[in-house]
Structures are given as C-alpha cells and as structure tokens.
Amino acid sequence: MRVQRVKIGHWRHFEGVEFSLPDDAPVVCVVGGNGTGKSLLLELISACVQNIGLSPGAESARGNPFNEDATFEVTFFIALKTIADLDTAGAFPNEMQQDYRTWDRTLVVGRDAEQGYKLIAGGVTCERSGSFAGLVVHLIKQSASVHYLSLDADRAYPKFQVEAHQLAEVFGRDWGESTNKQSSFRITRNLYEEWFRFLVGRENQGNNRHVQEIRAARQAGVNDPIFVDQFASYRNAVQKVLPHLMFIGIDPLTRSIKFDSTGIPLNFDQLSGGEREIAFLVGQVERFGLKKGLLLVDEPELHLNNDLLRAWIGFLKDSVEEGQIWFATHSLEVVEVTGQDATVILQRDEQSRQVTEAAPLNQHPVVATLSRAIGSPAFSISNLAFILIEGEEEIGERERFRLLCEIPPHVRFMEAGSCNDVVRRIEELRDLAIASGQMIRIGGVVDQDWRPKQEQDELSERGLFVLGVHEIENFFVHPPTLKDFLSMNGGDPRTVEPTLVAAADRRAGSWIFDAARTDRKISRVSGAVQGCSRARSSSDMGRLW
Numbered sequence: 001m002r003v004q005r006v007k008i009g010h011w012r013h014f015e016g017v018e019f020s021l022p023d024d025a026p027v028v029c030v031v032g033g034n035g036t037g038k039s040l041l042l043e044l045i046s047a048c049v050q051n052i053g054l055s056p057g058a059e060s061a062r063g064n065p066f067n068e069d070a071t072f073e074v075t076f077f078i079a080l081k082t083i084a085d086l087d088t089a090g091a092f093p094n095e096m097q098q099d100y101r102t103w104d105r106t107l108v109v110g111r112d113a114e115q116g117y118k119l120i121a122g123g124v125t126c127e128r129s130g131s132f133a134g135l136v137v138h139l140i141k142q143s144a145s146v147h148y149l150s151l152d153a154d155r156a157y158p159k160f161q162v163e164a165h166q167l168a169e170v171f172g173r174d175w176g177e178s179t180n181k182q183s184s185f186r187i188t189r190n191l192y193e194e195w196f197r198f199l200v201g202r203e204n205q206g207n208n209r210h211v212q213e214i215r216a217a218r219q220a221g222v223n224d225p226i227f228v229d230q231f232a233s234y235r236n237a238v239q240k241v242l243p244h245l246m247f248i249g250i251d252p253l254t255r256s257i258k259f260d261s262t263g264i265p266l267n268f269d270q271l272s273g274g275e276r277e278i279a280f281l282v283g284q285v286e287r288f289g290l291k292k293g294l295l296l297v298d299e300p301e302l303h304l305n306n307d308l309l310r311a312w313i314g315f316l317k318d319s320v321e322e323g324q325i326w327f328a329t330h331s332l333e334v335v336e337v338t339g340q341d342a343t344v345i346l347q348r349d350e351q352s353r354q355v356t357e358a359a360p361l362n363q364h365p366v367v368a369t370l371s372r373a374i375g376s377p378a379f380s381i382s383n384l385a386f387i388l389i390e391g392e393e394e395i396g397e398r399e400r401f402r403l404l405c406e407i408p409p410h411v412r413f414m415e416a417g418s419c420n421d422v423v424r425r426i427e428e429l430r431d432l433a434i435a436s437g438q439m440i441r442i443g444g445v446v447d448q449d450w451r452p453k454q455e456q457d458e459l460s461e462r463g464l465f466v467l468g469v470h471e472i473e474n475f476f477v478h479p480p481t482l483k484d485f486l487s488m489n490g491g492d493p494r495t496v497e498p499t500l501v502a503a504a505d506r507r508a509g510s511w512i513f514d515a516a517r518t519d520r521k522i523s524r525v526s527g528a529v530q531g532c533s534r535a536r537s538s539s540d541m542g543r544l545w
Contacts, residue, residue, distance in 0.1 A: 001054075001076070001077070001078055001079060001082050001147055001292055001293045001294055001322070001323045001324065002021070002023075002025075002076070002077050002079075002294070002323060002324035003021060003028070003045060003074060003075070003076060003077075003294070003324060003326075004020060004021060004023075004075040004076065004077045004106065005018075005019070005020045005021070005074070005075040006018070006019055006041070006044075006045075006072075006073075006074050006075075006358075007072060007073050007074075007110075008044075008070075008071070008072040009070075009071030009072060009113075010070060010071055011044070011065060011068065011070035011071070011072050012037070012040060012068075012070070013037060013348075013353065013354050013355055014037060014040075014072075014354070014355050015352070015354040015355065015356050016356055017346075017355060017356065017357065017358045018358070019344055019358045019359055019360070021342060021344075022341055022342055023077075025324070025338075025339070025341070025342035026317055026320065026323075026324060026325060027313070027316075027317060027324070027325045027326075027327065027337065027338045027339075027342060028324060028325070028326045028327070028338065028342050028343075028344065029326075029327045029329060029334055029335055029338035029342065029343040029344070030042070030326065030327065030328045030329070030343075030344050030346065031328075031329060031330070031335060031343060031344070031345050031346070031361070032345055032346030032347065032348075032355075033346075033347075033348065035348075036346040036347070036348050036355050037346060037355055038298075038328035038329070038346065039152070039153065039298050039328050040062075041328065041346070042150070042152075042296045042298055042326060042328050043058075043060050043062065043065070044065050044072065044074070045074060045294070045296060045326065046058045046060070046150055046185065046296065047060075047064055047065045047066060048074040048076070048109045048110070049148050049185075049294060050185065051066065051109045051117070051119070051137075052076060052107050052109050052119075052136075052137050052140060053137040053138070053139075053140035053141035054140060054147045054148040054293065054294065055148045055181070055184055055185040056141075056181065056182055056185065057185050058185050059185060059186055059187045059190075065111070066111050066117060068111075069113075070111055071110070071111060071112060071113050072110050072111055073108050073109065073110025073111075073118070074108070074109055074110060075106050075107070075108045075122070076106065076107045076108075076109070077105055077106050078105050078106075078107065078136075078140075079105070079292070079322055080105070082147070082292045082293075082322060083139060083140050083143050083145075083147070084143050084144075084145060085139050085142060085143065086136065086139050086140065086143075091139060092132075092135065096128075096131075096132055096135065099121070099124045099125075099128055099132045100132075102123045102124060102125075103121055103122070103123045103124055103132065104122040104123035105122070105123075106121070106122035106123070107119065107120070107121060107122070107133055107136060107137070108120040108121075108122060119133045119134065119137065120133055121133035121136060144181060145181070145289075145292075146180050146181050146184050146288040146289060146290055146293065147290070147292060147293030147294065147323075148184055148185065148290075148293050148294050148295075149184045149284060149285070149288050149290050149293070149294075149295050149296070150184075150185060150295075150296040150297075151188050151191070151281065151284060151295075151296065151297045151298065152187055152188045152298045153188075153298040153299040153302060154187065154188050154189055155188050155192070155277065155280070155302055155303070156189075157192065157268075157269070157273075157276045157277075157280065159269040160192070160193055160196055160269075161196070161254070161255060161256065162196055162197055162200050162255045166197070167200075170197045170200055170201040170204075171201055171204050171205065173197075173201055175198055175201050175202050175205070180287065180288050180289070183288075184288050184290075191284060192280065195280065195283055195284065195287065196255075196257065198287060199231075199250055199257055199283075200250055200255050202230060202231075203230075203231075203249060203250040204250075206230045210225070210227055210228075213225045231247060231249070233286055234247055234282065234283060234286045235247040237282045237285070237286055237315065237319075238278065238279060238282050240311075240315055241278050241282060241308070241311045241312055241315050242274075242275060242278050242308075242311075244261060244262045245259055245260070245261050245271075245275055245278070245279070246259065246260040246261075247259055247279070248260055248265065251267075256268065257279075259271060259275075259279065261275065273303040274303050274304050274305065274308050276303070277302060277303040277304060278304075278308070278312060281297075281312065282315065285315075285316070285319050290319070290320060290323070291319070291320065291321050291322070291323070292320075292321060292322040292323050293320070293323045294323055294324055294325075294326065295316065295320055295323065295324075295325045295326070296325075296326045296328075297316075297325065297326065297327050297328075298327075298328045299328065299329060299330070300312065300313065300327050300329055300331070300334060301329060301330065301331040301333070301334065306333045309331065309333050309334065310333055310337060313327075313333075313334065313337050314337075335361065340360060340361040340362035341360050341361075341362050342360070343360060343361040344358050344359065344360060344361070345358070345359060345360075345361050345364055345367060346358050365432055366429065366432055366433050366440055384410050384411075384412055384441070385410055385411045385412070385441040385442070385443070386411075386412050386414055386440070386441065386442045386443075387401075387411060387412070387413050387414070387442070387443050387444065387445060388414050388415075388416040388422045388425055388426055388442070388443070388444045388445070389401060389413055389414065389415055389416065389422070389444070389445045389446075389472075390415075390416070390417070390418060390419055390421075390422060390445070390446050390447050391415045391416075391417075392415055392417065397413075397415050397472065398413040398414065398415055400472050400473065400476070401413045401445075401472065404472070404475050404476075416444075419446045419447070419449075419459075422444045422445075422446055422464065423444065423459075423462060423464065426442055426443070426444050426463065426464070429442055430442070443463065443464070443465065444463065444464040444465070445464065445465045445466075445467065446459060446464055446465075446466055446467070447466075447467050447469075447470065447471050447472065448466055448467045448468065448469055448470055448471075449470060449471075450470075451466070477500065479496050479497055479500065482496045482500075483496050
C-alpha cells in the first residue's frame with residue numbers, strides 16, 4: 001500500500017502542484033519552510049485514505065478537502081495480497097473478472113471542479129473503471145485489518161489516569177483488531193487517552209483469562225497453563241529503540257502505566273520527554289499492528305535527539321513491512337534517512353504566497369548542498385540570506401554575531417571553519433547556484449587576524465567582509481564598545497575598565513602571546529612580545545592595563 005502520485009490543481013494555498021514518488025521508497029519525507037503546508041498535505045492524504053476505505057473516518061480541525069472548492073487527485077497503489085479478500089477467488093463477479101485482470105492495482109481518488117468526487121481504477125476501461133473501483137473500495141472496507149495510522153504533531157502527554165467510573169466500559173470493551181480500525185484515524189490527543197484505556201483493559205482481560213485457565217486446569221488435574229505475556233511484543237519493541245527502558249505493566253490499584261528505566265520503576269508521566277514519546281509512538285504501532293499500509297507522522301523529531309530519532313525511524317522501517325511511511329518534518333536527520341529522491345520539498349511563490357512547486361530534493365542541488373553546509377534543512381532559500389563566518393558550531397561563533405548585530409529575521413549566520421573554508425564554500429555555492437539556475441543570497445565574514453592591508457583588500461574583492469578587529473570576541477572586551485553598551489542600557493561607563501581589570505587573570509589573552517611568539521610575520525616585534533609574555537607569566541593580567 002503506497003501513494004504513487006499527488007496532483008493538486010488548486011486547494012487552499014496550493015496551486016498547480018504535482019509530484020510522483022519512487023516505487024521502491026518505503027519512506028517519504030515532506031519538507032518546506034514554515035507555512036508551506038507540510039501538515040496540510042498529510043491531511044489531504046488522510047481524507048483520500050478515508051474515501052478508498054482504508055479508514056472509517058478522518059479527524060481534522062480544518063475540515064474535509066472534499067467539501068471545499070478544490071481540484072486534486074491522489075493515486076494509491078495496492079500491492080497484491082495486502083487486503084485479505086481483495087485477491088481471493090470469487091471476490092469479483094464474472095462480469096468483472098476481465099477488469100480485475102487488466103487492473104494495474106491503482107486507485108485514483110480526488111475531486112474535480114465539474115464532476116465533484118471521482119474514483120477511478122487504473123487500467124480498467126473508462127466506462128467500467130468507476131464501478132470496478134467502487135467494488136474494490138467496498139472490499140477494502142470489509143477488511144478488519146488496520147492499513148492506515150496517522151499521528152499528528154499535537155503530542156504533549158499530560159498526566160492521565162483512567163477514572164474509576166470508566167472501568168466498566170474499559171473492562172468490557174473488545175480491544176481486538178476489529179475495533180482497532182475504528183480508532184486508527186483519530187487525532188493523537190484522543191489516541192493518547194484511548195491508549196491508556198487499551199492497556200488497562202487488555203491487561204485486566206488477559207489476567208482474568210489466565211486465572212480462569214489455571215482454575216480449569218487444576219479442576220481437570222492437569223498442569224497449569226504457561227503464562228503468555230500479551231505485551232511482550234510491545235516491551236521488546238520499546239527496547240529496540242530505547243534499550244534501557246522496559247515496560248513492566250499496569251498497576252492494578254492506581255491504573256498507572258509502569259516502566260523500568262535503568263533499574264528505577266517509574267510511571268509513564270515520570271519518564272523523560274523522549275522516553276514518553278517513544279513509549280507512546282511504539283505503543284501505537286504495536287496496538288494497531290500496522291504491517292501493510294500507510295503511516296503518516298507529523299514532526300517525528302518532536303522530543304527526540306538526533307540519535308534517538310534515527311533509532312525510531314529505523315524501527316518504523318522494520319515494522320511497516322509492505323507499505324509507506326510519510327513524515328512532515330524540519331529535521332535534516334529524517335531527510336538523510338529518507339534520501340533525496342523520496343524527499344519532497346514544497347516551495348512558495350513569494351509574490352502570490354501560494355505553494356506552486358513540489359519536487360524531489362534531488363532536483364534542488366543548492367538546497368541539498370546548503371542543508372549539508374549548515375547542518376539543518378534549508379528548505380526556504382528564496383527569501384533568506386546566508387552569511388558564512390569563521391569558526392565551528394560548537395564554539396558558538398554564530399551566537400556571538402547574533403548578540404552583537406541587529407540581525408533581520410531573514411539572515412542566517414553559519415560557521416564554515418577557517419577563512420579558506422569560508423571562501424571555498426561561498427565559491428562552491430555560487431557556482432552551483434549559477435549552474436542549476438537557483439539563485440541564493442550569500443556572503444561571508446572573516447576575522448582580521450594578522451592579515452596585512454593587501455590581503456584584506458583581496459578578500460574584500462572576492463565578496464567577503466573583513467572585521468575591523470582581530471576576532472569577533474574583541475567586541476566583547478573592547479572598552480569603548482562596552483562603555484557604549486553600558487550607556488545605552490543605563491549603566492555607568494566608568495565601571496568598564498576596573499571591571500575588566502578585576503576579571504582578568506594570569507591566563508587571559510595567553511593565546512595571543514602564544515600565537516605571536518610562533519608567527520614569523522611579527523618577528524620584528526619579538527622583543528616586545530617576549531616582554532609582554534614575561535609580564536603575563538609573572539603577574540596578573542591586571543598589571544597590563
């Protein structure tokens with residue numbers, strides 16, 4: 001079960017958008033700038049899923065796309081033996097046997113401006129395509145298996161407890177496969193609360209059955225039955241993603257979900273944010289048993305660090321054996337796991353504010369290269385400016401620029417390494433943009449260091465800005481600058497110098513002297529450097545002020 005193609009003539013802020021997906025892609029990733037409609041695209045697929053019978057409903061606060069003034073179509077491919085009764089002998093009447101043989105196993109569902117709702121079976125003659133597709137949908141609806149699950153981004157996990165007055169309904173409900181399909185389309189907030197009821201109900205029912213089997217065995221004089229843990233699969237699945245976390249069970253008195261985290265028993269609400277996220281998400285995949293179908297996840301990176309995110313996605317890819325997983329995300333980790341050919345990037349026309357393009361990321365080399373350069377997705381480059389600076393991300397160089405500069409919201413600072421790295425990356429991106437026809441606004445800032453005037457001028461001619469000081473850090477300890485900062489914020493500028501002297505120590509600025517002593521370019525002042533170095537080594541830096 002997978003989506004092959006999405007085509008939107010016009011719907012909400014989408015206009016003329018169309019893309020196809022690789023047949024062998026188990027994971028599809030939707031990316032784009034804020035407000036481009038990544039979540040909306042998942043909602044559109046959810047609505048179409050309902051109309052081909054994979055789910056009995058769809059929940060969305062923004063309404064049903066089929067009730068709007070819109071034109072769109074989504075093509076689904078249904079693999080052989082995915083739906084239980086779809087490929088059995090006698091599933092179709094004799095007059096449709098030839099249609100079944102020519103059917104290419106696709107269903108196209110959508111909305112047309114003239115005809116309204118449309119449903120077509122690919123490969124079947126036009127006059128019979130609609131009726132054949134209708135019978136396919138009917139057979140899909142009859143299947144009790146779950147072939148669709150959606151997890152939206154509203155995953156907050158507040159403390160929840162099954163109340164005493166709810167226990168009769170919880171203990172008496174059939175929590176089997178037939179009722180699971182009725183819940184798989186619900187919003188995450190409802191799934192979260194129902195998951196607690198599911199665990200409490202299944203635990204109670206399973207324990208009661210086991211006790212009854214023990215009594216019957218003893219009455220018959222045979223060995224007691226072996227206990228079968230109905231949550232063993234869930235416990236093992238959680239530990240595949242989080243090896244230190246083990247599901248214990250349900251507390252019979254408080255009805256709390258119990259876990260063991262590195263030997264410490266904890267309730268679900270006492271787990272960390274990442275642990276709760278994994279425990280819940282894995283719980284949904286295990287509960288609904290989604291093996292052959294569509295799984296839609298909005299913002300899979302919520303509450304998860306990069307390593308945990310990769311482990312979670314790896315678990316999903318192993319769990320959904322024959323189907324397709326859709327992610328709407330801002331995470332570069334998800335994009336890297338998915339691959340560029342199965343990552344769809346949404347792009348907005350800045351003048352009309354409509355999303356007018358959706359294409360695989362491998363058709364946007366500038367975006368892909370820039371994403372690797374900055375370590376996060378650069379999915380909206382048309383209205384942004386990128387400034388490469390010297391330094392490494394872990395040092396916090398970009399944060400220093402943010403503190404000192406009044407940066408417009410469309411400007412992004414990115415550490416690029418050394419001065420040569422800044423120059424090289426700018427030239428690479430410029431050449432790539434010209435070759436691909438994708439323009440980008442990019443610049444560079446380098447430290448002055450010990451560069452002579454001629455070298456500074458050469459860098460400026462290559463499009464870089466050379467700082468007027470040795471390092472960006474100079475602005476944080478430059479007395480005139482600090483005096484201005486204090487005056488602007490109502491402080492006493494006279495306190496700057498005594499404060500700096502008081503804060504100085506034997507090691508302050510030592511890197512300057514160490515660099516100077518080994519730099520041949522300043523050998524002519526080696527005597528002065530040595531004198532300063534001796535003073536630094538023999539006394540506090542305060543003496544140098």
